[in-house]
Amino acid sequence: MCACARAATVKHMIEALGVPHTEVELILVNGESCGFERTLRDGDRVSVYPQFEAFDITPLLRVRAEPLRATRFVADAHLGGLAHLLRLTGFDTLYDNHYADSEIEAIAMREGRIVLTRDRELLKRRGVTHGCYVRAIKATPQLREIFARLDLARSARPFSLCLDCNVPLRAIDKTEVDGRVPPGVLARQERFVTCGCCQRVFWEGSHWRHMRDLVDELVPAGRCL
Incomplete structure:
Protein backbone atom coordinates (compact mmCIF):
# COMPACT_ATOMS: atom_id res chain seq x y z
CA MET A 1 0.00 0.00 0.00
CA CYS A 2 1.25 3.47 -0.86
CA ALA A 3 -0.46 6.79 -0.19
CA CYS A 4 -0.02 9.50 -2.83
CA ALA A 5 -1.21 13.04 -3.43
CA ARG A 6 -4.47 13.83 -5.19
CA ALA A 7 -4.10 13.75 -9.00
CA ALA A 8 -0.63 12.22 -8.73
CA THR A 9 0.68 10.54 -11.86
CA VAL A 10 2.35 7.15 -12.00
CA LYS A 11 5.67 8.93 -12.58
CA HIS A 12 5.25 11.00 -9.41
CA MET A 13 4.40 7.92 -7.37
CA ILE A 14 7.35 5.89 -8.65
CA GLU A 15 9.88 8.65 -8.03
CA ALA A 16 8.41 9.41 -4.59
CA LEU A 17 9.46 5.86 -3.71
CA GLY A 18 13.02 6.63 -4.80
CA VAL A 19 12.99 4.89 -8.18
CA PRO A 20 14.12 7.06 -11.14
CA HIS A 21 11.69 6.85 -14.06
CA THR A 22 14.57 5.87 -16.37
CA GLU A 23 14.81 2.54 -14.52
CA VAL A 24 11.28 1.62 -15.65
CA GLU A 25 10.21 0.06 -18.93
CA LEU A 26 6.73 -1.28 -18.24
CA ILE A 27 3.90 -0.17 -15.94
CA LEU A 28 0.64 -1.99 -15.30
CA VAL A 29 -2.24 -0.29 -13.49
CA ASN A 30 -4.99 -2.72 -12.54
CA GLY A 31 -3.47 -5.18 -15.00
CA GLU A 32 -3.43 -2.80 -17.99
CA SER A 33 -0.28 -1.23 -19.42
CA CYS A 34 0.00 2.56 -19.27
CA GLY A 35 2.43 5.45 -19.57
CA PHE A 36 3.96 7.71 -16.95
CA GLU A 37 1.20 10.32 -17.36
CA ARG A 38 -1.57 8.04 -16.02
CA THR A 39 -3.35 9.68 -13.06
CA LEU A 40 -3.82 7.35 -10.11
CA ARG A 41 -7.07 6.81 -8.22
CA ASP A 42 -7.66 5.42 -4.75
CA GLY A 43 -7.38 1.64 -4.78
CA ASP A 44 -5.39 1.36 -8.03
CA ARG A 45 -2.98 -1.57 -8.12
CA VAL A 46 0.31 -0.58 -9.76
CA SER A 47 3.01 -2.98 -11.01
CA VAL A 48 6.32 -1.51 -12.16
CA TYR A 49 8.93 -3.46 -14.13
CA PRO A 50 12.53 -2.71 -15.12
CA GLN A 51 13.71 -3.18 -18.69
CA PHE A 52 13.33 -6.65 -20.12
CA GLU A 53 16.05 -8.61 -21.89
CA ALA A 54 14.69 -12.14 -22.23
CA PHE A 55 10.92 -11.67 -22.54
CA ASP A 56 8.83 -10.51 -25.49
CA ILE A 57 6.53 -7.77 -24.21
CA THR A 58 5.77 -6.18 -27.60
CA PRO A 59 1.98 -6.66 -27.21
CA LEU A 60 2.17 -4.39 -24.15
CA LEU A 61 2.65 -0.64 -24.07
CA ARG A 62 6.10 0.42 -22.96
CA VAL A 63 6.38 3.75 -21.18
CA ARG A 64 8.41 5.43 -23.95
CA ALA A 65 7.87 5.87 -27.66
CA GLU A 66 11.40 4.59 -28.26
CA PRO A 67 12.89 1.51 -26.55
CA LEU A 68 16.03 1.62 -24.44
CA ARG A 69 18.21 0.41 -27.29
CA ALA A 70 20.11 3.50 -28.41
CA THR A 71 23.80 2.87 -27.86
CA ARG A 72 25.17 6.37 -27.42
CA ALA A 156 30.00 -3.71 -29.80
CA ARG A 157 32.78 -2.67 -32.19
CA PRO A 158 35.96 -2.98 -30.09
CA PHE A 159 39.01 -0.85 -30.86
CA SER A 160 37.10 1.37 -33.30
CA LEU A 161 37.18 4.63 -31.26
CA CYS A 162 39.90 6.78 -29.75
CA LEU A 163 39.68 6.37 -25.97
CA ASP A 164 40.52 10.04 -25.38
CA CYS A 165 38.69 11.77 -28.23
CA ASN A 166 35.67 9.48 -28.75
CA VAL A 167 36.07 9.66 -32.54
CA PRO A 168 36.52 6.78 -35.03
CA LEU A 169 40.00 5.42 -35.64
CA ARG A 170 41.17 4.80 -39.19
CA ALA A 171 43.76 2.45 -40.60
CA ILE A 172 47.03 4.06 -41.65
CA ASP A 173 49.76 2.65 -43.87
CA LYS A 174 53.02 1.63 -42.23
CA THR A 175 54.91 4.06 -44.45
CA GLU A 176 52.97 6.96 -42.91
CA VAL A 177 54.00 6.26 -39.31
CA ASP A 178 57.77 6.35 -39.78
CA GLY A 179 59.03 8.90 -37.26
CA ARG A 180 55.75 8.81 -35.32
CA VAL A 181 56.36 5.52 -33.49
CA PRO A 182 59.51 4.00 -31.89
CA PRO A 183 61.83 2.27 -34.39
CA GLY A 184 61.38 -1.10 -32.68
CA VAL A 185 57.61 -0.84 -33.00
CA LEU A 186 57.91 0.07 -36.67
CA ALA A 187 60.08 -2.99 -37.25
CA ARG A 188 57.79 -5.43 -35.42
CA GLN A 189 54.30 -4.21 -36.27
CA GLU A 190 52.41 -4.19 -39.56
CA ARG A 191 49.03 -2.78 -38.58
CA PHE A 192 48.50 0.76 -37.34
CA VAL A 193 45.50 3.02 -36.76
CA THR A 194 45.30 6.72 -36.02
CA CYS A 195 42.89 9.24 -34.54
CA GLY A 196 42.03 12.15 -36.81
CA CYS A 197 41.54 14.41 -33.79
CA CYS A 198 44.61 13.93 -31.59
CA GLN A 199 46.75 12.40 -34.39
CA ARG A 200 48.07 9.66 -32.10
CA VAL A 201 49.07 6.34 -33.68
CA PHE A 202 48.08 3.00 -32.12
CA TRP A 203 49.25 -0.58 -32.63
CA GLU A 204 48.75 -4.00 -31.07
CA GLY A 205 51.31 -3.84 -28.26
CA SER A 206 51.28 -5.19 -24.71
CA HIS A 207 48.71 -2.63 -23.55
CA TRP A 208 46.43 -3.64 -26.42
CA ARG A 209 46.71 -7.31 -25.41
CA HIS A 210 45.68 -6.44 -21.85
CA MET A 211 42.62 -4.59 -23.14
CA ARG A 212 41.86 -7.47 -25.52
CA ASP A 213 41.52 -9.85 -22.56
CA LEU A 214 38.65 -7.73 -21.23
CA VAL A 215 37.07 -7.39 -24.67
CA ASP A 216 37.20 -11.15 -25.26
CA GLU A 217 35.32 -11.67 -21.99
CA LEU A 218 32.45 -9.45 -23.12
CA VAL A 219 32.26 -9.60 -26.90
CA PRO A 220 31.73 -12.65 -29.15
CA ALA A 221 34.76 -13.76 -31.17
CA GLY A 222 35.12 -12.10 -34.55
CA ARG A 223 33.70 -8.73 -33.53
CA CYS A 224 37.04 -6.95 -33.15
CA LEU A 225 38.20 -4.74 -36.00
Whole structure:
Protein backbone atom coordinates (compact mmCIF):
# COMPACT_ATOMS: atom_id res chain seq x y z
CA MET A 1 0.00 0.00 0.00
CA CYS A 2 1.25 3.47 -0.86
CA ALA A 3 -0.46 6.79 -0.19
CA CYS A 4 -0.02 9.50 -2.83
CA ALA A 5 -1.21 13.04 -3.43
CA ARG A 6 -4.47 13.83 -5.19
CA ALA A 7 -4.10 13.75 -9.00
CA ALA A 8 -0.63 12.22 -8.73
CA THR A 9 0.68 10.54 -11.86
CA VAL A 10 2.35 7.15 -12.00
CA LYS A 11 5.67 8.93 -12.58
CA HIS A 12 5.25 11.00 -9.41
CA MET A 13 4.40 7.92 -7.37
CA ILE A 14 7.35 5.89 -8.65
CA GLU A 15 9.88 8.65 -8.03
CA ALA A 16 8.41 9.41 -4.59
CA LEU A 17 9.46 5.86 -3.71
CA GLY A 18 13.02 6.63 -4.80
CA VAL A 19 12.99 4.89 -8.18
CA PRO A 20 14.12 7.06 -11.14
CA HIS A 21 11.69 6.85 -14.06
CA THR A 22 14.57 5.87 -16.37
CA GLU A 23 14.81 2.54 -14.52
CA VAL A 24 11.28 1.62 -15.65
CA GLU A 25 10.21 0.06 -18.93
CA LEU A 26 6.73 -1.28 -18.24
CA ILE A 27 3.90 -0.17 -15.94
CA LEU A 28 0.64 -1.99 -15.30
CA VAL A 29 -2.24 -0.29 -13.49
CA ASN A 30 -4.99 -2.72 -12.54
CA GLY A 31 -3.47 -5.18 -15.00
CA GLU A 32 -3.43 -2.80 -17.99
CA SER A 33 -0.28 -1.23 -19.42
CA CYS A 34 0.00 2.56 -19.27
CA GLY A 35 2.43 5.45 -19.57
CA PHE A 36 3.96 7.71 -16.95
CA GLU A 37 1.20 10.32 -17.36
CA ARG A 38 -1.57 8.04 -16.02
CA THR A 39 -3.35 9.68 -13.06
CA LEU A 40 -3.82 7.35 -10.11
CA ARG A 41 -7.07 6.81 -8.22
CA ASP A 42 -7.66 5.42 -4.75
CA GLY A 43 -7.38 1.64 -4.78
CA ASP A 44 -5.39 1.36 -8.03
CA ARG A 45 -2.98 -1.57 -8.12
CA VAL A 46 0.31 -0.58 -9.76
CA SER A 47 3.01 -2.98 -11.01
CA VAL A 48 6.32 -1.51 -12.16
CA TYR A 49 8.93 -3.46 -14.13
CA PRO A 50 12.53 -2.71 -15.12
CA GLN A 51 13.71 -3.18 -18.69
CA PHE A 52 13.33 -6.65 -20.12
CA GLU A 53 16.05 -8.61 -21.89
CA ALA A 54 14.69 -12.14 -22.23
CA PHE A 55 10.92 -11.67 -22.54
CA ASP A 56 8.83 -10.51 -25.49
CA ILE A 57 6.53 -7.77 -24.21
CA THR A 58 5.77 -6.18 -27.60
CA PRO A 59 1.98 -6.66 -27.21
CA LEU A 60 2.17 -4.39 -24.15
CA LEU A 61 2.65 -0.64 -24.07
CA ARG A 62 6.10 0.42 -22.96
CA VAL A 63 6.38 3.75 -21.18
CA ARG A 64 8.41 5.43 -23.95
CA ALA A 65 7.87 5.87 -27.66
CA GLU A 66 11.40 4.59 -28.26
CA PRO A 67 12.89 1.51 -26.55
CA LEU A 68 16.03 1.62 -24.44
CA ARG A 69 18.21 0.41 -27.29
CA ALA A 70 20.11 3.50 -28.41
CA THR A 71 23.80 2.87 -27.86
CA ARG A 72 25.17 6.37 -27.42
CA PHE A 73 25.90 7.49 -23.90
CA VAL A 74 26.72 10.52 -21.78
CA ALA A 75 28.41 9.75 -18.45
CA ASP A 76 28.48 11.86 -15.31
CA ALA A 77 31.59 13.16 -13.55
CA HIS A 78 32.07 10.00 -11.47
CA LEU A 79 32.22 7.60 -14.42
CA GLY A 80 35.31 8.60 -16.39
CA GLY A 81 36.77 5.10 -16.21
CA LEU A 82 33.55 3.55 -17.48
CA ALA A 83 33.37 6.10 -20.30
CA HIS A 84 36.83 5.07 -21.52
CA LEU A 85 35.96 1.37 -21.37
CA LEU A 86 32.75 1.93 -23.32
CA ARG A 87 34.76 3.73 -25.98
CA LEU A 88 37.16 0.77 -25.95
CA THR A 89 34.26 -1.49 -26.91
CA GLY A 90 33.11 0.92 -29.62
CA PHE A 91 30.30 2.89 -27.96
CA ASP A 92 30.10 6.64 -28.52
CA THR A 93 30.31 7.99 -24.95
CA LEU A 94 30.54 11.66 -23.99
CA TYR A 95 32.28 12.50 -20.73
CA ASP A 96 33.65 15.61 -19.07
CA ASN A 97 34.23 15.79 -15.33
CA HIS A 98 33.03 19.40 -15.41
CA TYR A 99 29.55 18.56 -16.79
CA ALA A 100 26.78 19.95 -14.59
CA ASP A 101 23.61 17.89 -14.25
CA SER A 102 21.76 20.43 -16.39
CA GLU A 103 24.35 20.00 -19.17
CA ILE A 104 24.04 16.23 -19.08
CA GLU A 105 20.26 16.53 -19.27
CA ALA A 106 20.51 18.93 -22.23
CA ILE A 107 22.98 16.68 -24.09
CA ALA A 108 20.78 13.63 -23.52
CA MET A 109 17.73 15.47 -24.86
CA ARG A 110 19.51 17.03 -27.83
CA GLU A 111 21.46 13.97 -28.97
CA GLY A 112 19.26 11.11 -27.80
CA ARG A 113 21.90 9.67 -25.45
CA ILE A 114 21.50 7.29 -22.53
CA VAL A 115 22.57 8.91 -19.26
CA LEU A 116 24.94 6.86 -17.09
CA THR A 117 25.21 8.00 -13.49
CA ARG A 118 25.51 7.04 -9.84
CA ASP A 119 23.21 9.94 -8.92
CA ARG A 120 19.55 8.92 -8.77
CA GLU A 121 18.45 12.57 -8.66
CA LEU A 122 19.97 13.16 -12.10
CA LEU A 123 17.85 10.35 -13.52
CA LYS A 124 14.70 11.95 -12.10
CA ARG A 125 15.10 15.07 -14.27
CA ARG A 126 12.21 15.51 -16.69
CA GLY A 127 14.43 15.73 -19.77
CA VAL A 128 16.23 12.45 -19.06
CA THR A 129 14.12 9.80 -20.79
CA HIS A 130 16.75 7.07 -21.07
CA GLY A 131 19.28 6.36 -18.36
CA CYS A 132 20.94 3.80 -16.12
CA TYR A 133 21.82 4.01 -12.48
CA VAL A 134 25.25 2.35 -12.24
CA ARG A 135 25.52 0.22 -9.11
CA ALA A 136 29.12 -1.03 -9.32
CA ILE A 137 31.89 1.16 -7.90
CA LYS A 138 34.89 0.34 -10.10
CA ALA A 139 35.15 0.79 -13.87
CA THR A 140 35.55 -2.82 -15.04
CA PRO A 141 32.61 -4.16 -12.98
CA GLN A 142 30.62 -1.14 -14.18
CA LEU A 143 31.32 -2.12 -17.79
CA ARG A 144 30.21 -5.70 -17.12
CA GLU A 145 27.04 -4.37 -15.48
CA ILE A 146 26.13 -2.11 -18.40
CA PHE A 147 26.92 -4.80 -20.99
CA ALA A 148 24.65 -7.28 -19.22
CA ARG A 149 21.87 -4.81 -18.55
CA LEU A 150 21.67 -3.31 -22.04
CA ASP A 151 22.71 -6.44 -23.95
CA LEU A 152 25.55 -4.58 -25.66
CA ALA A 153 27.70 -7.49 -26.83
CA ARG A 154 25.97 -7.84 -30.20
CA SER A 155 26.46 -4.19 -31.15
CA ALA A 156 30.00 -3.71 -29.80
CA ARG A 157 32.78 -2.67 -32.19
CA PRO A 158 35.96 -2.98 -30.09
CA PHE A 159 39.01 -0.85 -30.86
CA SER A 160 37.10 1.37 -33.30
CA LEU A 161 37.18 4.63 -31.26
CA CYS A 162 39.90 6.78 -29.75
CA LEU A 163 39.68 6.37 -25.97
CA ASP A 164 40.52 10.04 -25.38
CA CYS A 165 38.69 11.77 -28.23
CA ASN A 166 35.67 9.48 -28.75
CA VAL A 167 36.07 9.66 -32.54
CA PRO A 168 36.52 6.78 -35.03
CA LEU A 169 40.00 5.42 -35.64
CA ARG A 170 41.17 4.80 -39.19
CA ALA A 171 43.76 2.45 -40.60
CA ILE A 172 47.03 4.06 -41.65
CA ASP A 173 49.76 2.65 -43.87
CA LYS A 174 53.02 1.63 -42.23
CA THR A 175 54.91 4.06 -44.45
CA GLU A 176 52.97 6.96 -42.91
CA VAL A 177 54.00 6.26 -39.31
CA ASP A 178 57.77 6.35 -39.78
CA GLY A 179 59.03 8.90 -37.26
CA ARG A 180 55.75 8.81 -35.32
CA VAL A 181 56.36 5.52 -33.49
CA PRO A 182 59.51 4.00 -31.89
CA PRO A 183 61.83 2.27 -34.39
CA GLY A 184 61.38 -1.10 -32.68
CA VAL A 185 57.61 -0.84 -33.00
CA LEU A 186 57.91 0.07 -36.67
CA ALA A 187 60.08 -2.99 -37.25
CA ARG A 188 57.79 -5.43 -35.42
CA GLN A 189 54.30 -4.21 -36.27
CA GLU A 190 52.41 -4.19 -39.56
CA ARG A 191 49.03 -2.78 -38.58
CA PHE A 192 48.50 0.76 -37.34
CA VAL A 193 45.50 3.02 -36.76
CA THR A 194 45.30 6.72 -36.02
CA CYS A 195 42.89 9.24 -34.54
CA GLY A 196 42.03 12.15 -36.81
CA CYS A 197 41.54 14.41 -33.79
CA CYS A 198 44.61 13.93 -31.59
CA GLN A 199 46.75 12.40 -34.39
CA ARG A 200 48.07 9.66 -32.10
CA VAL A 201 49.07 6.34 -33.68
CA PHE A 202 48.08 3.00 -32.12
CA TRP A 203 49.25 -0.58 -32.63
CA GLU A 204 48.75 -4.00 -31.07
CA GLY A 205 51.31 -3.84 -28.26
CA SER A 206 51.28 -5.19 -24.71
CA HIS A 207 48.71 -2.63 -23.55
CA TRP A 208 46.43 -3.64 -26.42
CA ARG A 209 46.71 -7.31 -25.41
CA HIS A 210 45.68 -6.44 -21.85
CA MET A 211 42.62 -4.59 -23.14
CA ARG A 212 41.86 -7.47 -25.52
CA ASP A 213 41.52 -9.85 -22.56
CA LEU A 214 38.65 -7.73 -21.23
CA VAL A 215 37.07 -7.39 -24.67
CA ASP A 216 37.20 -11.15 -25.26
CA GLU A 217 35.32 -11.67 -21.99
CA LEU A 218 32.45 -9.45 -23.12
CA VAL A 219 32.26 -9.60 -26.90
CA PRO A 220 31.73 -12.65 -29.15
CA ALA A 221 34.76 -13.76 -31.17
CA GLY A 222 35.12 -12.10 -34.55
CA ARG A 223 33.70 -8.73 -33.53
CA CYS A 224 37.04 -6.95 -33.15
CA LEU A 225 38.20 -4.74 -36.00
